[in-house]
Amino acid sequence: MTDLLTVSGLVTEFTTEDGPLRAVKGVDLTVRSGETVALVGESGSGKSVTSLSVMRLLPKKAGRIAAGEILFRGRDGTTRDLAKLNENEMRRIRGNEISMIFQEPMTSLNPTQKVGAQIAEAARLHQHLSASAAKARAIEMLDLVEIPDPAKRADVYPHQMSGGMRQRVMIAMALACNPALLIADEPTTALDVTVQLQILELMRRLQREIGMGVLFITHNLGVVAEVADRVAVMYGGRIVETATTAELFDHPSHPYTRGLMDSLPKVDHAARARGEATPLRAIPGSVVDPRFPPRGCDFNPRCGFAVDECRAAVPDMATVTEAHLTRCIRWEALNG
Amino acid sequence: MSLSYLLRRLGGAIPLLLGISVILFAIIHLAPGGPLDMYLENPSVSPEAIEQMRTAYGLDQPVPVQYFLWLKSMLAGDWGYSIRTGKPVLSEILNRLGPTLQLSGLALGFAFIVAMPLGVISATRRGSKLDTGLTLFSFAGISTPVFWMALLFQLLFSVQLGWLPSAGYQSVGDGSLVDRLRHLVMPATVLSFAIIASWSRYIRSGMVDVLNQDYIRTAYAKGRTEIGVVVLHALRNAMIPAVTVIAVDFATIISGAVITETVFAWPGIGRLFMEAMDGRDYPILMGLMMLGSFGIVLANVIADVTYAALDPRIRYG
Numbered sequence: 189m190t191d192l193l194t195v196s197g198l199v200t201e202f203t204t205e206d207g208p209l210r211a212v213k214g215v216d217l218t219v220r221s222g223e224t225v226a227l228v229g230e231s232g233s234g235k236s237v238t239s240l241s242v243m244r245l246l247p248k249k250a251g252r253i254a255a256g257e258i259l260f261r262g263r264d265g266t267t268r269d270l271a272k273l274n275e276n277e278m279r280r281i282r283g284n285e286i287s288m289i290f291q292e293p294m295t296s297l298n299p300t301q302k303v304g305a306q307i308a309e310a311a312r313l314h315q316h317l318s319a320s321a322a323k324a325r326a327i328e329m330l331d332l333v334e335i336p337d338p339a340k341r342a343d344v345y346p347h348q349m350s351g352g353m354r355q356r357v358m359i360a361m362a363l364a365c366n367p368a369l370l371i372a373d374e375p376t377t378a379l380d381v382t383v384q385l386q387i388l389e390l391m392r393r394l395q396r397e398i399g400m401g402v403l404f405i406t407h408n409l410g411v412v413a414e415v416a417d418r419v420a421v422m423y424g425g426r427i428v429e430t431a432t433t434a435e436l437f438d439h440p441s442h443p444y445t446r447g448l449m450d451s452l453p454k455v456d457h458a459a460r461a462r463g464e465a466t467p468l469r470a471i472p473g474s475v476v477d478p479r480f481p482p483r484g485c486d487f488n489p490r491c492g493f494a495v496d497e498c499r500a501a502v503p504d505m506a507t508v509t510e511a512h513l514t515r516c517i518r519w520e521a522l523n524g
Numbered sequence: 525m526s527l528s529y530l531l532r533r534l535g536g537a538i539p540l541l542l543g544i545s546v547i548l549f550a551i552i553h554l555a556p557g558g559p560l561d562m563y564l565e566n567p568s569v570s571p572e573a574i575e576q577m578r579t580a581y582g583l584d585q586p587v588p589v590q591y592f593l594w595l596k597s598m599l600a601g602d603w604g605y606s607i608r609t610g611k612p613v614l615s616e617i618l619n620r621l622g623p624t625l626q627l628s629g630l631a632l633g634f635a636f637i638v639a640m641p642l643g644v645i646s647a648t649r650r651g652s653k654l655d656t657g658l659t660l661f662s663f664a665g666i667s668t669p670v671f672w673m674a675l676l677f678q679l680l681f682s683v684q685l686g687w688l689p690s691a692g693y694q695s696v697g698d699g700s701l702v703d704r705l706r707h708l709v710m711p712a713t714v715l716s717f718a719i720i721a722s723w724s725r726y727i728r729s730g731m732v733d734v735l736n737q738d739y740i741r742t743a744y745a746k747g748r749t750e751i752g753v754v755v756l757h758a759l760r761n762a763m764i765p766a767v768t769v770i771a772v773d774f775a776t777i778i779s780g781a782v783i784t785e786t787v788f789a790w791p792g793i794g795r796l797f798m799e800a801m802d803g804r805d806y807p808i809l810m811g812l813m814m815l816g817s818f819g820i821v822l823a824n825v826i827a828d829v830t831y832a833a834l835d836p837r838i839r840y841g
Binding site for chain 2: 243245279280281282283284287288290292295296297298299300301309310313314345347358361
């Protein structure tokens with residue numbers, strides 16, 4: 189597998205009334221073609237800003253990439269740094285070689301255009317298809333995302349569809365130009381649980397067929413286990429742990445990752461039989477306020493393992509196994 | 525949308541128009557003076573003659589009786605006769621309709637063409653110096669009284685520069701197209717100023733709202749340029765809230781730009797209204813105001829029809 193996307197040292201800043209605010213503080217991330225990498229974290233961890241940086245869709249004026257490289261290997265085999273492309277060059281990549289699916293299928297589609305036209309739009313734009321060829325492509329895409337009666341559904345407006353159907357339309361839209369990389373920003377968060385599973389299965393099937401790389405952004409570890417080959421956990425604008433999915437679930441080696449896993453609701457059947465409730469184990473404290481980050485490790489104020497050294501400097505990534513890195517100096521104590 | 529829906533909507537306006545007619549009739553008769561006052565100081569008209577006219581016009585009757593007499597003939601399609609000129613109300617109004625349509629048509633068309641890009645540019649560059657400048661222009665346009673701006677224009681373009689005639693519909697002995705256009709330019713510009721100022725604000729706020737929507741980000745993610753996003757995805761959605769204002773403004777201005785027409789001595793509906801006001805010409809006033817009210821009702825129906833055309837989520841049964 190070749191490296192499709194290699195982000196290194198990415199720093200993204202926002203201009204605010206209180207001065208510059210660093211949302212992403214040096215992120216390294218690799219996505220290979222055919223692979224799904226999950227970027228996991230709470231709201232405010234910087235995961236969405238990372239994805240918008242890759243797409244170069246940060247809010248104009250307010251947001252900017254302050255440092256780092258975003259190397260992307262295009263269809264023609266050349267590798268370019270997306271952080272340095274101008275808007276015109278970037279535009280030819282968006283929706284064409286890199287596509288994005290958003291969280292809110294209810295509001296991410298234009299309410300005044302038929303879904304067929306919205307799906308065909310990218311193909312018309314990048315592949316210069318004729319109106320009839322684009323329509324045919326839209327119907328083909330609707331069929332691909334398993335929407336029944338696609339020819340008829342192409343002429344329907346978004347409000348005439350359910351949330352799950354609309355997310356299928358969003359996926360069809362994103363895949364219309366056969367992108368090499370798909371960025372999915374919490375694509376199932378707004379959906380019912382049963383629909384979530386259908387969408388995840390659909391995405392998995394399409395990835396196998398198309399062979400694209402997927403950067404899957406989520407806060408839901410259940411979804412991670414379902415879709416990801418590898419996982420990167422983000423906290424306070426940095427990646428704190430990265431490993432293959434199996435390795436991460438078997439040996440979580442960062443206190444934050446462990447806290448996330450412990451906070452998944454579990455049912456203790458023995459306790460239930462005794463009539464006792466199973467306590468929900470939350471991580472104490474609250475997420476980093478990016479205006480006032482703590483000294484040293486971002487997680488140390490909430491960490492049960494923190495020692496003085498943790499408050500001295502931001503730890504470097506430590507190697508647990510070859511493909512398993514953690515930004516924790518106490519990971520051995522954690523596992524011991 | 526069906527024809528029956530449209531007919532129902534317009535039919536629903538009948539009680540409304542009846543109510544409006546009662547109120548208007550009452551207010552007009554509450555105003556001091558009457559149509560025959562102009563003869564009071566004329567020594568060649570005897571008090572007996574005035575009394576005779578009063579009886580002839582039915583002005584000696586109580587106001588409610590006068591109203592029902594007016595309503596009865598109106599329902600029969602008889603708009604009555606102007607007390608001042610003695611001519612039929614309908615032909616008086618129709619005579620003035622042409623100049624008003626020329627003036628308001630030009631002003632509204634121009635306003636629409638200018639206000640749309642101004643609003644869009646302001647919204648897409650919000651917070652910039654250009655946006656601030658356009659905002660200032662808008663507030664100046666909204667706050668400047670039309671009669672004052674008209675006087676400034678006359679001072680500059682007629683008195684100082686001598687480029688354009690200061691008032692009137694055409695020069696005496698000249699009725700050529702060029703001559704009439706030269707008379708039309710200044711009032712149309714003045715009239716359009718305030719409309720541009722207000723419409724561009726509505727379009728700006730609609731646009732700002734739409735540009736923050738998720739589907740705009742989706743369009744950018746497809747690789748659209750900013751112009752592509754604005755024209756293909758934002759504009760139609762942004763126009764929806766502005767439609768009502770634009771439609772009702774259309775109706776108001778077509779039913780007579782009273783001040784502009786008065787200052788520029790433009791022989792349109794607005795000035796007819798002014799003249800009828802001065803002379804307490806009840807039949808003309810009632811005719812004009814009923815037409816205006818109907819125009820507003822019609823404009824609202826047109827606005828609703830336009831909504832449905834712009835927004836597929838809106839359907840009327």
